Amino acid sequence: MAVKEKAKKRQxxxxxxxxxxxxTTIELVKRLACSSCEVKVLDMRKxxxxxxxxxxxxxxxxxVVINGKLAACCSVVxxxxxxxxxxxxxxxxxxx
Numbered sequence: 624m625a626v627k628e629k630a631k632k633r634q635x636x637x638x639x640x641x642x643x644x645x646x647t648t649i650e651l652v653k654r655l656a657c658s659s660c661e662v663k664v665l666d667m668r669k670x671x672x673x674x675x676x677x678x679x680x681x682x683x684x685x686x687v688v689i690n691g692k693l694a695a696c697c698s699v700v701x702x703x704x705x706x707x708x709x710x711x712x713x714x715x716x717x718x719x
Contacts, residue, residue, distance in 0.1 A: 632661040636688040648685035655713040
């Protein structure tokens with residue numbers, strides 16, 4: 624019997640420091656996420672997470688990274704629902 628290949632999902636990473644603004648963003652992202660989204664919350668207080676954030680040029684938290692790319696709203700003004708949706712959050716993947 625062949626092993627069924629796991630469906631590919633959009634990788635959503637939320638870089639958080641545990642503050643209220645971060646908690647609000649986590650709630651928003653989880654509310655917007657769909658079955659094509661795999662959401663992970665990463666703790667910026669951990670050295671390995673902080674190092675990854677530096678490589679991604681994250682300068683403030685909360686920050687949302689979608690498929691390895693910092694969402695535009697997180698690099699300039701802050702979390703924005705429209706920008707997150709444009710980046711694919713909550714939009715089901717279509718069959719290729």
